[in-house]
Amino acid sequence: MTIDHSREPSTFAEVVGLQALRHADHPACFFLAGDGTETGRLSYGELDRASRSVAALVQEIASPGDRVLLLYPPGLDFIAAFFGCLYAGVVAVPAYPPKQNRHLLRLQAIVADADACAVLTTGDILGRVSRGLDEHPRLAGLAWRATDRGGLPQEDAFRPVPLTGDTLAFLQYTSGSTGQPKGVMVSHYNLLCNCDMICSQWNLSENDRIVSWLPAFHDMGLIGMILTAFYLGTSIVLMAPVSFIQRPILWLEAISRYRGTFTAAPNFGYELCAHKITDEAAASLDLSSLRVAANGSEPVRASTLAAFAERFAPAGFRPEAAAPCYGLAEATLLAAGHSGVPELRSADRAALERHELLEPADEASAAELVSCGPVADRTRMAIVHPDTREVCPDGTVGEIWLSGPSVALGYWRRPEVTAEVFQATLAGSGDGPFLRTGDLGFLNEGRLFVTGRIKDLILIRGRNLYPQDLELVSERSHPALLPGASAAFTVEIAGQERLVVVQEVARHTKDTGEAMASIRRAVFQEYDVSPYAVVLIRQSSLPKTSSGKIQRRAARAEFLEDQLTVVAQWREGEETSGSEQAEAAAGMGIPAAPAAGRPGGETGRSEAENGNGPAPAAIERWLTAEL
Structure with a gap:
């Protein structure tokens, strides 16, 4: 699915500008406080102007291709800063704002790896962080700028820069279990393709409305929610993750109030709602507008899908709205997504341990698996033996390999790891390159079932x-x-x-x-x-x-x-x-x-x-x- 413009954007930096030309006064984003009150909103015209002002500021302290760290609390300032970086042609590096000194060490690792030259943030965070910079000279040497206190350049001070689809848009730092962070290089073309795939997978249009509590510095919240909304030209309702954690019903109340049609969360978000929201509170909701409730980023559990559907059926939630999905930062985000009533499959647990698929002899020996749906448009998926690099026969669990325009460019300044992970080829034919995800799974009639991680297997x-x-x-x-x-x-x-x-x-x-x-x-x-x-x-x-x-x-x-x-x-x-x-x-x-x-x-x-x-x-x- 593509957005309906007289011309389509060739970079994601053009998306907001084109939407502003199309309908400047249409709301782009709302932000809700912890009590559900609306504390901020931006139209597409206002967002475009705010982004140009930030871009003009960025051009005073950085050059195209430089890396700029973004440290923002949940809110609308981050969005203008992110697009300001895209407009100016610098590489955005979203990160979690530090609250303790040990988080400054984490930031220092990211700054060193990205070789960032500047930081955009808020006045509050700048004041808090500045007190500890003496102990972190690498951070102290950056150009720190607050974008929420006024004094930004006028929007017409921004000087447009030439960009292409191959231009690096941002670095998505993967979480990693231990060790140094790795920055996934995401291009403008990667973003356009993945947002298009998300819209196609669930038949989204400008008539949809998105509601999200996910963190904006992470791919699921940034790409799956915020950027997809802007790609469509629709509105998104945002709230802080901590507001949801403290009061899970806030998320569902926002869906009811704003007639949300598309949302997403990890499995634990749905689990939290199913077990913490009372029947009385659930009765006050109206979830009948919700078409797609994507569930990803961690293993999707059949019991959670059932519990959420049962708890909120009286509120109008339909089981077919549940949408288990699979993705990862190295593929920009989405790689597979389900629509319709979730598909379950029982498999013999002992056979799964041998990477085989067998019907369970009885309920006690069964493992219930949830399908993440068919592979996304323009994405090729292969199930491959991780050691022999041969395509696995049907009925065998193997490593999930991906190929397509959403696969990112690689890891920032890590050519050896990039070659190993992003440039894999099949044995014999040499077919490739493929992204090795490190995830295990199998395909059943074209639908993906994820079973675990290679490195996490217990032997x-x-x-x-x-x-x-x-x-x-x-x-x-x-x-x-x-x-x-x-x-x-x-x-x-x-x-x-x-x-x-x-x-x-x-x-x-x-x-x-x-x-x-x-x-x-x-x-x-x-x-x-x-x-x-x-x-x-x-x-x-x-x-x-x-x-x-x-x-x-x-x-x-x-x-x-x-x-x-x-x-x-x-x-x-x-x-x-x-x-x-x-x-x-x-x-x-x-x-x-x-x-x-x-x-x-x-x-x-x-x-x-x-x-x-x-x-x-x-x-x-x-x-x-x-x-």
């Missing part, structure tokens, strides 16, 4: 176990254990790989021993694996990436370095104590052991008073990559 006694399966069993084993907040990994003990489960526990949980016993019992009964250790940690302390994915390697490193914020833990070989542990041990056929608790430090801020979500610290964990 115990010759068995390949998917950590997300172990984590799901763990978090469901006891009501005090938080969903989407566990990490399963292995450590070497006496020459053998042994399982460790790290799990967030709800605040004020008293019987941690019973909770740990439940994890051990459930994991053994489901997978015939005895954990070496079970660690309960403070709520909102599990390492996660900026896209909400669990950082298992980072959690493993914190476990080995004794850096987890432990509430209670058990390790194999500790002395027995307590009936709950004895019961768990009896169920596993191993000696019982105690729940050896120890203080885990402060418990953090309390949950929001309305009980609708975790404290703001939770969203910071979700938003901030551990670099």
